[in-house]
Amino acid sequence: MLAKTESATRGMSHLPLIRLPHPVGSIGLDALRLLAASSIDAIVGALTAAPVHSNDAPKVTNGSAVESGSELAVPADPALMFQYFVNRGWTDGLPVLPPTPAALDAMIAGSGMEKDQTLGVIPPVNGIASVEKIAANAVMAGCLPDYFPLVVAAVKGVLQSGFNLDGVQTTTGNIAPLVIINGPCRNALQINYSSNVLGQGWRANSTIGRALRLVLTNIGGAIPGLYDKATLGQPAKYTFCIAENEEENPWEPLHVERGFAVETDTVSVLGCTGVNSAVDMASQTARGLLKTFALTMMGGLTSGVTSTETLLIICPEHAAILNGAGYSKAAIREELFVAARVPHEKISDENLELLSKRRPFWFQSNSAPVIGVVDRPEDIWIIVAGGKGAKSAYIPGRTGTHLQTTVVGDRVPSGAEVNCLCSPG
Amino acid sequence: MERELITVVNPTAARAAKQTELASRKYRSLRHKRIGLLDNNKPNADKFLAYVGEFLKERYDGVELIAKRKMSRTKADCLQEIHDRCDLVINAFGD
Numbered sequence: 224m225l226a227k228t229e230s231a232t233r234g235m236s237h238l239p240l241i242r243l244p245h246p247v248g249s250i251g252l253d254a255l256r257l258l259a260a261s262s263i264d265a266i267v268g269a270l271t272a273a274p275v276h277s278n279d280a281p282k283v284t285n286g287s288a289v290e291s292g293s294e295l296a297v298p299a300d301p302a303l304m305f306q307y308f309v310n311r312g313w314t315d316g317l318p319v320l321p322p323t324p325a326a327l328d329a330m331i332a333g334s335g336m337e338k339d340q341t342l343g344v345i346p347p348v349n350g351i352a353s354v355e356k357i358a359a360n361a362v363m364a365g366c367l368p369d370y371f372p373l374v375v376a377a378v379k380g381v382l383q384s385g386f387n388l389d390g391v392q393t394t395t396g397n398i399a400p401l402v403i404i405n406g407p408c409r410n411a412l413q414i415n416y417s418s419n420v421l422g423q424g425w426r427a428n429s430t431i432g433r434a435l436r437l438v439l440t441n442i443g444g445a446i447p448g449l450y451d452k453a454t455l456g457q458p459a460k461y462t463f464c465i466a467e468n469e470e471e472n473p474w475e476p477l478h479v480e481r482g483f484a485v486e487t488d489t490v491s492v493l494g495c496t497g498v499n500s501a502v503d504m505a506s507q508t509a510r511g512l513l514k515t516f517a518l519t520m521m522g523g524l525t526s527g528v529t530s531t532e533t534l535l536i537i538c539p540e541h542a543a544i545l546n547g548a549g550y551s552k553a554a555i556r557e558e559l560f561v562a563a564r565v566p567h568e569k570i571s572d573e574n575l576e577l578l579s580k581r582r583p584f585w586f587q588s589n590s591a592p593v594i595g596v597v598d599r600p601e602d603i604w605i606i607v608a609g610g611k612g613a614k615s616a617y618i619p620g621r622t623g624t625h626l627q628t629t630v631v632g633d634r635v636p637s638g639a640e641v642n643c644l645c646s647p648g
Numbered sequence: 649m650e651r652e653l654i655t656v657v658n659p660t661a662a663r664a665a666k667q668t669e670l671a672s673r674k675y676r677s678l679r680h681k682r683i684g685l686l687d688n689n690k691p692n693a694d695k696f697l698a699y700v701g702e703f704l705k706e707r708y709d710g711v712e713l714i715a716k717r718k719m720s721r722t723k724a725d726c727l728q729e730i731h732d733r734c735d736l737v738i739n740a741f742g743d
Contacts, residue, residue, distance in 0.1 A: 226741050234668035240741075248691035255692055259699035266700060267707070270683075270736050271676055299652035313659050322657045350661035359659040441659040577691055580717065623719050 225347065225393055225450055232349040239269035294324065308363075313441055315433065315461055319363035330358040330368045334375065335633055342375070343382040346389045348444030352378055356442050357434075364434035369412055370427055372632040373490055374434045377402050380492035381435070385625040391494040392445040395452045398621045399459035400439070401495045401534070402432055403606060404466040405478035406488030408631060416466035418610030421498060421536075432464030457497050465608055471539035472607035473546035480552070481628040488631035493534060493604070494624035501615040503541070509548035512541055513555065517562035519617045520596045532602045532620040535559075538609040556600035564593040581622075675735065680710035684734035687717045693740040700738060 230238040241262055250258070297307045305318045313319075320326070331338055331354060338355035345352050354375070361374045381388050381400055391398050404414050415425040423429065445451040453460070469476045469485075478489040501519040506512045516535060535555075537545070545555060567575055578594055579586040585594045596619075597603055604626055609615075620626075675681060683704060685697040694717065701713040714733050716726055730737055 229741075232663065232666065234666035235670055237670060243696075247693070247696065250692065252695065255696055256699050259696055259703060263700060263703045263707075266738060267678065267704070270673065270678060270738070272673065293658055294655050295658055296653040297656050299654045304654070304656075321654060322659055323654060324657060327657055344664040345661075349664040349666070351664055353661065355657065356659065356661045359657045363659060437659065442661040444660075444663075573691070580694070581689060581719075 225452065228347055228450060229389075229393075232347065239272065241265045241269060297321070312446055313437075314363070315436055315440065317461070319437075320365055322359035322362040326362045327355060327358045330362055330366070330371050331355070333368050333634060334371050336375070342378055345378075345382070345392075345439065345443030347393050347450045350442035350444055352382070352438065352442050357438055360437035360441055361430075361434040364437050365426065365430040366434050367412075367426070367430075369634060370431050370434075372634050373402075373404060373408065373412075373431050373488075374438075376490035376629045376631045377431065377435045377492055378438055379629045380490055380627040381439070383627040383629075386492060386494065386627050387621075387624045388443075390623055391621060392439060392443055393450055393452055394621065395454045396621060397453055397455045397457040397460075397496055398494045398624075399457055399463045400435060401459070401493050401618065402435060402464040403477060403491040403493070404431075404464070404489070405469065405476050405483075405491070406631070407486055408488040408634070409466040409469070414464075414466040416468040416470075416608050420465045420468070420608045420610070421616070428464045428466070429462050432462030435464075436460060436462060459495070459497070463495070465536075467606045468539060468608045471542065473542055474552045474605075474607070477604070477606050478628060483628070483630065488634075489628050490631055491626055491628040493532065493618075493626040494621040495534065495618045496621065497618070499617045499619075501535075501617050502613070503615070504613040507544065509545045509550050512544055513558050513562060516615065516617065517559055520559065520563040520619075521565050531622050531624060532604060532626055533597055534604045534606065534618040534620065534626075536606055536608050536616040536618065538612060538615045539607060540611065540613050541615050542607045552605045553600070555605060556603045559603055560595060560597060560600040563596040565596070567592040567594070570594065673736065678704060678708040678711060678736070680712075681708070681735045682712045682714060682733060684730045684737035685713055685715045686722070686730065686737055686739040687715065688740040688742075689717055689719050690740065690742075697738060697740060 226240050230236060230240065243258060243262060247258070298304050304321055308314050308319055327338070336354045338353065338358065340354045342352045344350060357375060357378055358371065361371055366374060380386065391400060408414065409416055412427050413425070414427040439445050447453070447456070467476050476485065477491055478487060479485050481489070483489050499519050499522060501516050503512055503515040506515060520533065582594065582598060584598055683701070685701055687694040687697055697715065705711045705713070716730060718726055
């Protein structure tokens with residue numbers, strides 16, 4: 224189904240496809256040979272049949288793309304409207320606000336963008352990401368208009384080819400796009416970068432991440448089970464948006480490391496698996512903390528599917544210890560690159576075989592029998608976030624997805640109330 | 649209120665229409681053809697394609713196999729090599 228959709232959206236709806244019954248990757252060689260033998264006639268047939276010349280535009284339907292350009296009359300009653308949207312697969316399962324034309328206009332007004340401007344097409348169905356449609360999803364997610372330039376920047380980020388959105392959208396892996404915000408907008412828009420930064424309770428974090436999710440589902444067509452093939456998924460697929468705690472970061476923040484001025488607002492995106500806690504309340508030395516981080520990172524190397532890039536979120540207390548011992552980000556990376564290596568004996572033979580193809584660097588004749596969590600020190604991104612406490616986190620990225628950083632467009636403050644602290648005071 | 653309606657904008661989008669002319673598959677036989685086997689680096693994909701290649705060689709004289717491997721995306725130089733060296737390609741997809 225996905226292959227059919229992918230070929231159709233690329234204008235090749237008649238590409239001959241031979242479907243093999245799942246699973247293929249986990250069956251033995253005898254079964255695999257039988258599968259090849261039973262498929263060979265179909266493969267020869269596909270290779271030798273006259274091609275069908277298609278001049279047709281892709282005809283892809285998933286039940287949600289009807290009336291895509293139109294305004295709709297929906298029930299005004301919030302519960303009924305919500306159900307109307309649920310029935311069409313237009314939500315993440317949680318209530319949404321109505322994307323009325325007036326709400327869209329307000330969403331777009333301060334961004335300086337035109338509603339028919341387009342940012343690109345979102346796979347797998349190649350939905351056209353116009354400012355109007357992104358705004359509709361931002362309204363539904365509960366964004367304030369002031370957040371809209373950040374949502375747009377996040378969409379621009381996932382559309383960069385290095386992000387590999389095709390893969391992120393359709394993989395069986397449990398991948399969610401993590402949004403990391405840097406710059407003065409964090410304080411201006413009350414974006415959480417302190418206590419519970421990865422958790423609930425902050426309107427900006429919750430709704431910016433959710434808006435991206437709704438864009439990916441509604442414009443990109445990543446409908447769970449249909450084109451979003453995640454075996455398990457993860458809670459971060461609802462929303463996954465944090466800011467960096469630049470105030471308590473002893474090193475340069477992420478956007479500065481990426482070449483931007485400290486006063487520039489940026490949004491970085493990375494396709495991530497789940498959050499692994501790196502708890503260490505005992506170690507008081509840099510060496511001790513780095514041992515803990517390395518151990519946590521090694522837990523992420525559990526199969527032949529490994530990370531291209533990874534993210535370490537260091538809490539301020541851990542950052543202070545490391546900085547106090549004279550560690551720069553580069554030095555931390557170098558040390559973790561050496562320490563976070565898993566001995567071959569801990570990995571299954573089948574995964575070792577797969578890894579030898581995917582990451583041949585670790586299997587050269589003179590190599591030690593270990594596999595690094597990453598192939599290069601620079602594949603470990605480091606940010607500082609969170610509040611008090613001695614809990615950092617490690618987040619492995621997805622194979623083939625690279626962190627992207629985009630500048631947030633100018634914001635004209637809407638005057639809306641952005642003070643959305645949920646905690647007293 | 650139940651009967652009241654409001655106007656909203658549909659949050660889904662039109663889809664970019666793209667037309668691609670498929671390469672002509674002009675061969676009625678695979679004898680003496682150069683056949684690319686593009687492994688998508690998923691477990692067993694290379695082995696499955698190798699078996700397919702083995703069967704093709706058994707069936708047709710002079711079949712030449714060109715095995716290539718890609719990750720998520722096929723890089724431009726790999727595509728160019730396939731274009732230059734192969735008459736036909738079998739591409740592993742998905743899983």
